[in-house]
Amino acid sequence: MAERVLTTRELNRAVLARQLLLERSTLAPERATEQVAGLQTQYAPSGYVGMWSRLAGFRREALTDALHDGRIVQAWVMRCTIHMVSAGDYWTFTEAVRAPRREWWRRSARPPAELDMPAAARAVRGYLADGPLKQAEIQKRLVAEGFPREAWTGVQLWLDLVRVPPAGTWATPRAHVYGLAEHTVCPPEPALSEAEAQELLAARYLRGFGPASAADVGSFCGWTITVARSVLARMELRRFRDEQGGELVDVPDAPLPDADTPAPVRFLGQWDANLLVHVRRAQILPEEYRKRVFATSMPQSVPTFLVDGQVAGTWRYADGEVRCEPFHALPASAATALAEEAERLAAFYSG
Numbered sequence: 001m002a003e004r005v006l007t008t009r010e011l012n013r014a015v016l017a018r019q020l021l022l023e024r025s026t027l028a029p030e031r032a033t034e035q036v037a038g039l040q041t042q043y044a045p046s047g048y049v050g051m052w053s054r055l056a057g058f059r060r061e062a063l064t065d066a067l068h069d070g071r072i073v074q075a076w077v078m079r080c081t082i083h084m085v086s087a088g089d090y091w092t093f094t095e096a097v098r099a100p101r102r103e104w105w106r107r108s109a110r111p112p113a114e115l116d117m118p119a120a121a122r123a124v125r126g127y128l129a130d131g132p133l134k135q136a137e138i139q140k141r142l143v144a145e146g147f148p149r150e151a152w153t154g155v156q157l158w159l160d161l162v163r164v165p166p167a168g169t170w171a172t173p174r175a176h177v178y179g180l181a182e183h184t185v186c187p188p189e190p191a192l193s194e195a196e197a198q199e200l201l202a203a204r205y206l207r208g209f210g211p212a213s214a215a216d217v218g219s220f221c222g223w224t225i226t227v228a229r230s231v232l233a234r235m236e237l238r239r240f241r242d243e244q245g246g247e248l249v250d251v252p253d254a255p256l257p258d259a260d261t262p263a264p265v266r267f268l269g270q271w272d273a274n275l276l277v278h279v280r281r282a283q284i285l286p287e288e289y290r291k292r293v294f295a296t297s298m299p300q301s302v303p304t305f306l307v308d309g310q311v312a313g314t315w316r317y318a319d320g321e322v323r324c325e326p327f328h329a330l331p332a333s334a335a336t337a338l339a340e341e342a343e344r345l346a347a348f349y350s351g
Contacts, residue, residue, distance in 0.1 A: 005241045006248065008283050009259040014308045015282040018208050019274055020054035020305070021266050027055065029063050030086040031069040035218075038083040038093070038209035039273075041074060042272045043300060044173040048271025052348050053204045053266045060170050060351065067165045070184045074163040074175055076156050078105060078201075079222045082163070082175060087185045089204065093198035094181075100222045101157045111150055120151040121158035125180065132164040132179035134330035168279060198223075198231045203251055209279050211240050211250035219278035238239055242281060265334065265341045267322075270301040275311065287310045289327055305341075307334045315342070320345045 007016075016022045017038050032055055033039055041047040052058045063084075066072040077083045077093040080101050088093055102117075111117075120142060120300060127141055129135055141151050146176065151220075155161075160181035168175035192200075195351055200219075205220050208213060218228035232249055240248040275285040285293060289311055293302055304311045305324060312334075313326035322342040330338065 003241045003247075005243060007243055007259055009280070009309075010256065011242070011248075012284060013259060013261045013263065014211065014255065015209055015259040015274065015279055015284065016263055016309055017257050017261075018210070021274075022257065022263060023260065024056040025054060028071075029055070029058075029066045030088070033072055033084055033086045034089055034204070035089040035208060037204045037273075038077065038089070039270050040081055040174075041084050041168070042082050043270045044168045044175060046271060046303070048170050049267060049269040049303070049345070050272060053268065053344070055296050058348075060348070064165070064169050064171075067169055068142070071179070073184055074168045075161065075181065076101070078220060080157070081326060082168075090162075090181065090185050091188050092192060092197045092200045093204075094219065095192050095194055096201040097222050098157070100224070100227070101144055102154075104186050104222060105154050105157050109153060111154060112148060113146060115151060115154070117154050117158045119152070120147050120155050124155050124161075125146070126161055128161075128178065128180045128183075129181075133229065135176045138178065188201070195231075198227075199235055202228075202231050202235065206237075206249065206251045207254055209273075210254055211238075211248035211256075212278070212281070213242075213246055213248055216278045216281065217249075219276075220273075222310075248281075263306065263324070265337045266306045267315060267341065267345050268306065268311075268330050272301055272304070283310065284335040292327065297311050305338065307338065315345075317346065317349050320346060320350065322349070 005009050020032060025032060029051055032051065039047045039050045048060055048063055072084050072086055073090050074082055074084050077085060078097055089154055123142065123145055124138060127138055142151055143149060151281060160180045161178045162184050163175040164177045166172045166181040167177035201221055205217055214228045214232055215225055219223050237249040238252055242248055293304060302314045305313055305315050307330060313324055315322055315324045322345045324338055324342055
């Protein structure tokens with residue numbers, strides 16, 4: 001039987017549905033992070049905006065409380081990037097990406113050959129045994145013990161660390177206080193094998209962003225295409241084709257809305273994962289606008305808004321208002337909906 005071909009617009013609606021961007025959900029914040037496979041939060045307030053766009057009646061304190069309670073944690077996980085993930089997903093994601101993260105760091109940072117990363121990690125574990133410390137203090141102690149400054153970025157890949165609130169919250173955006181992960185999140189018993197963790201992470205990705213290609217899965221997880229294909233081959237999946245004939249895989253029973261499903265105006269924060277290359281197939285970010293959102297001249301990326309399921313401009317909050325800059329002329333109905341949603345977002349900012 002021929003595999004079903006999914007159009008770009010069908011893929012667009014599938015991703016938006018799974019990312020809770022077609023209809024706001026009543027999920028708790030920690031369950032929402034699981035549904036969307038984590039929220040990328042180099043800038044912590046973008047996670048709050050992401051939750052507001054996805055959850056009905058969301059208030060900032062709901063996420064802050066979840067961070068303080070340890071129901072959601074912030075850490076380097078996929079692609080060595082800061083994410084908010086649920087406590088239940090933290091160890092799975094960490095185990096699934098541990099080896100490729102270290103390999104990526106060795107290639108990109110090119111640390112001195114004599115740098116003993118296990119020793120640096122043991123040293124930092126000792127510093128944090130009695131509780132969290134600021135990044136500056138950890139770096140100071142490492143240097144005092146003779147480790148080079150670049151050891152700190154590697155330590156986070158040899159030692160399981162989390163950002164400790166109030167650092168990394170709406171009120172204190174800088175994620176500069178670290179603690180041992182096991183002090184916040186109990187490791188699973190029995191421990192997951194790497195293969196088990198990989199399959200669980202791949203399933204999380206497909207539930208949040210699928211249907212997808214093996215290359216997409218690898219791009220999101222930080223795996224090589226060979227690893228991604230090996231993981232997917234062990235899983236029970238359904239298969240589709242995109243309009244170019246490429247194979248797409250998916251978990252069973254995940255939503256596939258009709259192509260004509262309405263997509264409301266939604267606001268996204270900096271570095272929202274829906275705009276990255278691993279979800280390019282859905283064209284949430286049209287190619288002609290990519291350089292206006294991600295460029296070397298804009299290291300922090302820019303917040304964007306969606307109209308009919310695609311990025312249609314940027315926004316910023318200033319002087320009590322959300323100010324939108326469309327990339328093109330908007331239909332009158334879309335402009336009205338954008339203005340109304342901007343007012344609601346401004347009220348969210350004001351608390």
